[in-house]
Amino acid sequence: xxxxxxxxxxxxxxxxxxxxxxxxxxxxxxxxxxxxxxxxxxxxxxxxxxxxxxxxxxxxxxxxxxxxxxxxxxxxxxxxxxxxxxxxxxxxxxxxxxxxxxxxxxxxxxxxxxxxxxxxxxxxxxxxxxxxxxxxxxxxxxxxxxxxxxxxxxxxxxxxxxxxxxxxxxxxxxxxxxxxxxxxxxxxxxxxxxxxxxxxxxxxxxxxxxxxxxxxxxxxxxxxxxxxxxxxxxxxxxxxxxxxxxxxxxxxxxxxxxxxxxxxxxxxxxxxxxxxxxxxxxxxxxxxxxxxxxxxxxxxxxxxxxxxxxxxxxxxxxxxxxxxxxxxxxxxxxxxxxxxxxxxxxxxxxxxxxxxxxxxxxxxxxxxxxxxxxxxxxxxxxxxxxxxxxxxxxxxxxxxxxxxxxxxxxxxxxxxxxxxxxxxxxxxxxxxxxxxxxxxxxxxxxxxxxxxxxxxxxxxxxxxxxxxxxxxxxxxxxxxxxxxxxxxxxxxxxxxxxxxxxxx
Numbered sequence: 001x002x003x004x005x006x007x008x009x010x011x012x013x014x015x016x017x018x019x020x021x022x023x024x025x026x027x028x029x030x031x032x033x034x035x036x037x038x039x040x041x042x043x044x045x046x047x048x049x050x051x052x053x054x055x056x057x058x059x060x061x062x063x064x065x066x067x068x069x070x071x072x073x074x075x076x077x078x079x080x081x082x083x084x085x086x087x088x089x090x091x092x093x094x095x096x097x098x099x100x101x102x103x104x105x106x107x108x109x110x111x112x113x114x115x116x117x118x119x120x121x122x123x124x125x126x127x128x129x130x131x132x133x134x135x136x137x138x139x140x141x142x143x144x145x146x147x148x149x150x151x152x153x154x155x156x157x158x159x160x161x162x163x164x165x166x167x168x169x170x171x172x173x174x175x176x177x178x179x180x181x182x183x184x185x186x187x188x189x190x191x192x193x194x195x196x197x198x199x200x201x202x203x204x205x206x207x208x209x210x211x212x213x214x215x216x217x218x219x220x221x222x223x224x225x226x227x228x229x230x231x232x233x234x235x236x237x238x239x240x241x242x243x244x245x246x247x248x249x250x251x252x253x254x255x256x257x258x259x260x261x262x263x264x265x266x267x268x269x270x271x272x273x274x275x276x277x278x279x280x281x282x283x284x285x286x287x288x289x290x291x292x293x294x295x296x297x298x299x300x301x302x303x304x305x306x307x308x309x310x311x312x313x314x315x316x317x318x319x320x321x322x323x324x325x326x327x328x329x330x331x332x333x334x335x336x337x338x339x340x341x342x343x344x345x346x347x348x349x350x351x352x353x354x355x356x357x358x359x360x361x362x363x364x365x366x367x368x369x370x371x372x373x374x375x376x377x378x379x380x381x382x383x384x385x386x387x388x389x390x391x392x393x394x395x396x397x398x399x400x401x402x403x404x405x406x407x408x409x410x411x412x413x414x415x416x417x418x419x420x421x422x423x424x425x426x427x428x429x430x431x432x433x434x435x436x437x438x439x440x441x442x443x444x445x446x447x448x449x450x451x452x453x454x455x456x457x458x459x460x461x462x463x464x465x466x467x468x469x470x471x472x473x474x475x476x477x478x479x480x481x482x483x484x485x486x487x488x489x490x491x492x493x494x495x496x497x498x499x500x501x502x503x504x
Contacts, residue, residue, distance in 0.1 A: 262311020
């Protein structure tokens with residue numbers, strides 16, 4: 001049957017992708033399978049480089065080698081249109097299609113009258129990262145089945161292509177890291193972090209009050225420090241106060257100071273953090289944890305630029321730039337009565353929001369490389385690179401602890417790595433489990449899903465019959481793990497117990 005050939009190709013490609021193989025070798029072998037199994041000739045994997053705004057032809061099979069890099073602009077030719085729109089294009093006869101450019105020159109000596117061309121987008125998390133294209137001899141106009149099949153293959157290879165693109169895009173930025181050693185948290189090539197960098201550039205040299213928002217671990221403190229270092233106050237003090245770490249009965253003394261004898265334990269006069277930050281910057285981290293009484297006094301400082309120590313009636317002028325940060329939604333805290341609206345207005349003059357790492361996919365490997373470079377030297381280890389198996393897991397993980405969790409993850413990997421390479425098994429178990437499950441899910445999405453799932457379910461049932469219902473034995477037969485078999489059994493609602501007495 002026709003479908004058996006395609007299912008066999010899917011299975012072989014899925015097995016290849018699960019192995020730790022060099023990207024170019026992997027893609028070349030996949031294109032060979034497409035050629036040998038389903039007669040899809042002259043295959044091409046193209047990668048969309050956002051930094052260059054070009055689509056680079058990266059891996060080919062059946063196409064003569066070019067002396068120079070072959071590329072398309074976004075929207076140019078069939079490949080450019082597919083990347084631009086995110087939709088597949090199938091051409092039954094390329095001799096009648098003016099958009100078909102044949103920039104590689106592979107079809108110049110071929111009869112194009114019966115040659116079809118199919119190009120599908122490669123998407124990762126709904127973003128187009130490249131394109132997969134093939135051509136084949138065909139006498140029919142309906143290529144829906146072939147398009148659906150290629151979309152399934154594109155889904156299978158999407159994470160690998162995404163990782164390759166990230167690595168390619170970050171080469172220039174890695175060079176910048178080695179030359180300038182910038183603050184790790186604001187390293188980024190993602191659009192969201194480029195926007196953050198623009199905001200920092202706009203506000204750094206002013207004295208405007210800033211409110212930095214974002215989840216725990218996104219680097220709010222480092223951004224505050226970077227703003228201070230770029231400001232006119234860089235030679236003045238940078239005083240950091242964690243409002244959530246100071247007991248409520250001491251926060252006012254900590255911020256505004258106190259006079260000797262003003263309360264039990266006040267054995268001497270003490271300056272507050274605002275006085276210490278005079279002619280510099282004060283960074284109020286976790287501002288959402290301030291008590292309402294402290295918020296009133298902070299509002300007065302913002303309005304009058306002077307503080308009054310506890311036990312004194314004499315105001316003291318302070319020349320301080322205020323940067324606040326929170327991981328809370330202060331608008332909701334206002335609605336709950338936990339935060340003053342007038343104070344929020346005063347703080348929120350220039351907001352900067354730091355996106356979570358899970359929304360900064362293109363920055364994960366760049367940051368990981370940076371931490372490898374910095375922490376390897378600190379820990380006395382010589383780590384040269386991160387293996388593709390580790391990259392795939394990091395790209396699949398959701399990073400609830402954000403940049404701080406990534407840094408801790410890399411530090412752990414460096415410590416336990418035996419050689420000069422970080423592999424997937426050096427990463428914490430949480431990354432390995434989630435990454436594997438996500439990769440499994442990726443293999444079975446798209447228009448070809450139902451056919452593939454039926455085939456997979458049949459394979460599992462047959463293995464369970466041979467193993468007499470034993471899941472561990474079925475996993476060995478299929479060359480996978482018991483955990484994955486259990487996951488699939490649950491997914492497809494297979495009653496494995498009923499095969500306990502079956503003999504085949």
